[in-house]
Amino acid sequence: MNKDQQSNDQQIIESRIKSEYKWGFTTDIETETVPSGLNEDIIRMISAKKNEPEWMLEWRLKAYRHWLKMAEPHWPNVHYDAIDYQDAYYYAAPKQEKRPESLDEVDPKLIETFNKLGISLEEQKLLAGVAVDAVMDSVSVATTFKDELRKLGIIFCSFSEAIREHPELVKKYIGFVVPPNDNFFAALNAAVFTDGSFCYIPKGVRCPMELSTYFRINAAKTGQFERTLIVAEEGAYVSYLEGCTAPMRDENQLHAAVVELVAHKNAQIKYSTVQNWYPGDEQGKGGIYNFVTKRGVCLEENSKISWTQVETGSAITWKYPSVILQGDNSIGEFYSVALTNNLQQADTGTKMIHVGKNTRSTIVSKGISAGRSNNSYRGLVKVHKGALNARNFSQCDSLLIGDKCGAHTFPYLEIQEKSAKVEHEATTSKIGEDQIFYCNQRGISTEDAIGLVVNGYCKEVFKELPMEFAVEAQKLLAISLEGSVG
Amino acid sequence: MLTIRDLKVSVEGNQILKGVNLEIKAGEVHAIMGPNGSGKSTLANALAGREDYQVDSGEVLYRGKNLLEMSPEDRAREGVFLAFQYPVEIPGVSNANFLKTALNEIREYRGLEKLDAMEFLTLVKERMQLVEMDPKLLNRSVNEGFSGGEKKRNEIFQLAVLEPALAIMDETDSGLDIDALKIVANGVNKLRSKDRSFLVITHYQRLLNYIVPDVVHVLVNGRIVESGGKDLALHLEEHGYDWIKNEREAPVTM
Numbered sequence: 001m002n003k004d005q006q007s008n009d010q011q012i013i014e015s016r017i018k019s020e021y022k023w024g025f026t027t028d029i030e031t032e033t034v035p036s037g038l039n040e041d042i043i044r045m046i047s048a049k050k051n052e053p054e055w056m057l058e059w060r061l062k063a064y065r066h067w068l069k070m071a072e073p074h075w076p077n078v079h080y081d082a083i084d085y086q087d088a089y090y091y092a093a094p095k096q097e098k099r100p101e102s103l104d105e106v107d108p109k110l111i112e113t114f115n116k117l118g119i120s121l122e123e124q125k126l127l128a129g130v131a132v133d134a135v136m137d138s139v140s141v142a143t144t145f146k147d148e149l150r151k152l153g154i155i156f157c158s159f160s161e162a163i164r165e166h167p168e169l170v171k172k173y174i175g176f177v178v179p180p181n182d183n184f185f186a187a188l189n190a191a192v193f194t195d196g197s198f199c200y201i202p203k204g205v206r207c208p209m210e211l212s213t214y215f216r217i218n219a220a221k222t223g224q225f226e227r228t229l230i231v232a233e234e235g236a237y238v239s240y241l242e243g244c245t246a247p248m249r250d251e252n253q254l255h256a257a258v259v260e261l262v263a264h265k266n267a268q269i270k271y272s273t274v275q276n277w278y279p280g281d282e283q284g285k286g287g288i289y290n291f292v293t294k295r296g297v298c299l300e301e302n303s304k305i306s307w308t309q310v311e312t313g314s315a316i317t318w319k320y321p322s323v324i325l326q327g328d329n330s331i332g333e334f335y336s337v338a339l340t341n342n343l344q345q346a347d348t349g350t351k352m353i354h355v356g357k358n359t360r361s362t363i364v365s366k367g368i369s370a371g372r373s374n375n376s377y378r379g380l381v382k383v384h385k386g387a388l389n390a391r392n393f394s395q396c397d398s399l400l401i402g403d404k405c406g407a408h409t410f411p412y413l414e415i416q417e418k419s420a421k422v423e424h425e426a427t428t429s430k431i432g433e434d435q436i437f438y439c440n441q442r443g444i445s446t447e448d449a450i451g452l453v454v455n456g457y458c459k460e461v462f463k464e465l466p467m468e469f470a471v472e473a474q475k476l477l478a479i480s481l482e483g484s485v486g
Numbered sequence: 487m488l489t490i491r492d493l494k495v496s497v498e499g500n501q502i503l504k505g506v507n508l509e510i511k512a513g514e515v516h517a518i519m520g521p522n523g524s525g526k527s528t529l530a531n532a533l534a535g536r537e538d539y540q541v542d543s544g545e546v547l548y549r550g551k552n553l554l555e556m557s558p559e560d561r562a563r564e565g566v567f568l569a570f571q572y573p574v575e576i577p578g579v580s581n582a583n584f585l586k587t588a589l590n591e592i593r594e595y596r597g598l599e600k601l602d603a604m605e606f607l608t609l610v611k612e613r614m615q616l617v618e619m620d621p622k623l624l625n626r627s628v629n630e631g632f633s634g635g636e637k638k639r640n641e642i643f644q645l646a647v648l649e650p651a652l653a654i655m656d657e658t659d660s661g662l663d664i665d666a667l668k669i670v671a672n673g674v675n676k677l678r679s680k681d682r683s684f685l686v687i688t689h690y691q692r693l694l695n696y697i698v699p700d701v702v703h704v705l706v707n708g709r710i711v712e713s714g715g716k717d718l719a720l721h722l723e724e725h726g727y728d729w730i731k732n733e734r735e736a737p738v739t740m
Contacts, residue, residue: 433537438574440558441534441567442588442644443595452587456578456627 037086040064043191046091050160050194053167063180063190070184076347077376077408078316080289083254090192090225149207155200156211159227162198169200173231177260177295177324185256186293189225193258196226201236201267210466212241228259232267234300239270241469252280252315254289261296263303265327269296270306272465274473277313279480282371284343287315294321298330298356306333307350308464310473312480315344320378322351325359325387332361335461337473339480340373340405349379349410354390354420363394366458369405370481376408383420390420398428399457401450401481451478487512487683488553488652493544495525495532501542502528504708510652513680517694518687519719520705521727526687527571529705530656533685534568535561548652562588563595567650569641571657576628581640582610584628585647592648613646617673634661642673653677654685659693671696691723704730 035042043064047057072083149156155166162170180190197213213228232238242259255277261269271294280287290313296305307321317340323332334350352361361381369375375398383390398407409426431453439449455462455474462470488510495503502525510516520526532539533546535558546553553561576584590600601609614621617639629637638658645653655674659667674684674697686697694702694716702719704712704727712718712730722730 432574434574435576437534437536437558438570438576439584439588441562441570442584442648443559443562443592444588445559445591448587448591452579452584453576456576459578 036089038064038088038090038192042090046192046194049091050163052160052163055167055171056163059174059180060191060193063187064192066181067184067187067191070181070187072184076318076378077374077410078318078345078347080252080316080345083252083289085188088254091194149209152205152208153202154205154207155198157198159193159196159198159229162229166198166200169231170198170229173229173260173262174227175260176262177297178258178293183293185291186258189227189256189258189293193225193227196257197228199228199230199238199240201230201232201238203233204235205233206236207238210239210241212243214243224253224255224257226257228257229262230260230269230271231262232264232269232303234265234267236264236267238268239466240272241466242271242273243276243472252287252289254291255314257292257294259292259294259321261305263296263298263300263305263330265300266302267300268304268306271296271308271321272469273307273309273311274465274469274476275309275311275313275317276476278315279313279342279344280315282342284315287344288313290314290317290319292319294319295324295351296322296332297324298327298332298359300327300330301356302329303327304331304333306335306464308333308335308461309337309348310458310461310465310476311336311338311346311348312476314346317344317346317348320349320351320380322353323361324353324355325361325390326355327359328356329358330356331359333464334361334363334365334379335464336365337368337458337461337477338365338375338377339368339477340370340375341480342371342373344371344373346374347376347378349377349396351380351382352392354381354383354387354392354417357386357388357390359387359390361390361392363392363396364460365394365396366461367396367398367407368401368454368457368477368481369398369407370401372404374406374408376410378410378412380412380414381422381424382414383417383422385416387417388419390417392420392422394422394424396424396426397457398426399454400428400430447478450481454478454481487514487549488685489545489547491545491547493529493532493546494542495528495544496540496542497528497538502708503532505544506705506708506710508703508710510683510685512651512683513678514700515678515684515686515697517697517699517702517719518685518705518710519689519691519702519722522689524705525708526689526705527656528708530568530571530654530685530687533561533654534558534566559591560595562648562650563592565651567645567648567653569638569645569653569655569658571660573629573632573637573641575630575632577630579628580625581628582606582624585610585644588644589647610647614643616646616676617643618669619643635663635666638662638670639666639673642670642677646673646677649682651681652683652685654687656687657689658686659688659690667693668696691719694719706730 040061043060047060178186180187199211201207230240261271263269277288277290298305305323311317321334325332332352338346338348340346349365350363363379365377367375367377377396381392396409400407407428411424413422415422435453436446436449454477462473465473490506490508493503493506494501506529518526528539532541541554586606593600619639629640658670686699699716702714702716703710
């Protein structure tokens with residue numbers, strides 16, 4: 001290759017690196033916030049704004065008092081400046097007179113925002129397929145397909161609505177899997193959470209469509225603290241999708257969500273995430289801190305929980321979607337693609353806690369590091385005494401693109417049961433120049449070659465995603481990797 | 487088709503090709519033979535545009551265009567194909583997907599419509615027969631877990647699908663048993679046409695029993711020291727490379 005050719009390639013690469021985060025716009029909409037800072041009055045104000053019952057407020061305050069006694073943990077393999085919890089806003093909502101009864105009453109600007117994101121709420125209403133709950137900043141702005149689902153006894157609504165309409169269910173299950181004092185960020189979330197999605201599938205019902213929540217942070221300096229709670233009763237099945245984006249802002253914004261899944265006897269919950277929060281610019285300025293607690297419990301026998309995540313966004317991703325395998329013969333799965341580019345950091349993985357007999361878990365983690373980013377897999381497989389014949393298979397692969405990035409693997413095994421079988425495989429590879437050249441020599445451009453190689457590498461995870469999501473994930477990966485190879 | 491004039495190429499600062507001249511006309515099959523380290527693979531890689539192969543001087547005209555100015559992918563799209571000595575594995579990417587991507591990028595470059603899945607499959611099934619390839623290999627990851635013979639056969643299969651004007655075969659015979667060699671050679675022979683040229687690089691004469699060349703060149707120490715008809719290959723087989731080295735180098739070292 002001659003000199004001109006090389007400098008030409010360099011230009012293409014540089015221009016692609018500068019390609020901007022495509023979801024970085026803000027919506028100019030009147031926002032209602034409570035004053036910044038965090039204290040009991042703020043929490044009372046949030047609770048009052050949401051017309052919450054007294055028990056909910058008490059639950060929040062208890063969590064807050066607990067949080068005050070906790071210290072922010074710093075054990076992950078990530079670095080960030082201290083977060084000033086008094087400088088953030090804990091409630092922001094697009095101003096609406098009242099919760100809209102139908103999409104016709106939703107502010108057109110909001111509809112437009114979600115259309116821009118490719119989440120057409122109007123179309124969702126017409127086309128069969130996916131039921132969407134759209135959450136902007138702190139509140140749910142629209143839920144589609146609610147009536148159809150209701151006929152089957154499925155409840156799919158915003159968390160606020162669930163507190164009002166189904167208090168007995170919320171009371172029973174909130175904090176059931178992730179107690180308010182579980183960890184620092186879970187406690188913070190419990191104190192100030194503003195909305196989220198609630199989903200309840202009654203006994204024997206197979207949810208006929210994908211349920212989806214789309215999270216969007218819009219307001220500046222606002223933390224997003226949503227909760228998702230999914231309960232699948234005996235023999236129920238649900239597939240749930242979560243997508244997220246945020247505008248480009250210079251300051252960091254905290255996203256500390258809690259997701260709880262409860263699977264009863266023979267029930268199955270499939271939870272898929274395509275996380276694309278704003279990752280910050282190439283100098284590492286701005287971006288979302290994605291500090292999330294996600295945990296499911298296979299409460300009774302033969303239940304199954306699968307987490308599939310494709311993580312391309314956020315300045316820092318710090319989360320471990322976990323499964324407690326309590327029921328006998330229950331199954332936990334974790335499929336993950338975590339991509340970091342520029343100065344992004346990720347410390348992510350899973351925990352599989354085997355309690356019941358004949359419980360099985362599978363972990364497939366695919367880390368991709370590019371630019372100057374740092375990508376860590378951290379996972380725990382714990383087999384309690386009495387979890388007879390528990391089995392785990394873990395595969396943790398790391399792919400490096402370029403020579404300035406890092407990949408780390410921290411597997412933890414705690415095995416207290418002799419009959420348990422645990423297998424762990426790990427590989428680290430570099431995208432080979434020989435692979436790229438081979439593709440080039442067949443007429444494939446370097447960018448497409450990287451796309452091919454990376455998608456091939458992630459195949460085992462992508463095949464776990466629902467079809468449309470898999471396509472979106474592939475595109476997202478390609479965009480996130482633009483210009484990352486020289 | 488291809489004109490190489492005084493081509494000098496370095497790898498990691500060492501000049502390997504020290505002035506190669508070569509003229510290949512459309513429809514011709516040229517063989518390049520030579521001892522290990524003579525620069526055969528360097529010539530193949532330099533023509534394909536591999537990054538580590540620095541062209542110091544010289545000129546390569548391909549169908550009247552300056553080949554050395556083109557990116558590797560554009561050379562491929564213009565119709566230059568390299569059958570690799572060591573085909574590369576791409577885990578998770580099916581052979582079919584890989585080839586379809588390649589074919590459609592080439593077609594797009596040439597202003598042709600992309601093939602849809604059905605058209606592609608029809609084409610591929612037909613071409614697979616040329617090299618008697620197991621159709622199951624289509625859905626397997628590119629070269630992953632392939633035997634040596636399957637990898638080489640896969641290269642010729644790709645050649646058959648992508649239909650280049652100039653095919654460079656870098657030691658395609660290495661690692662093949664006699665049956666596999668015959669199949670590969672047979673495939674190549676079926677692909678010979680008046681519009682397609684081949685540059686066959688090999689250490690052994692054996693392959694040339696099956697792919698009969700129009701011209702044979704001997705490359706020693708980065709220069710073509712002898713050119714002739716197919717009999718030259720037989721002569722080399724009999725007398726070894728020392729014969730040529732002695733004959734050519736002795737007067738120079740006086």
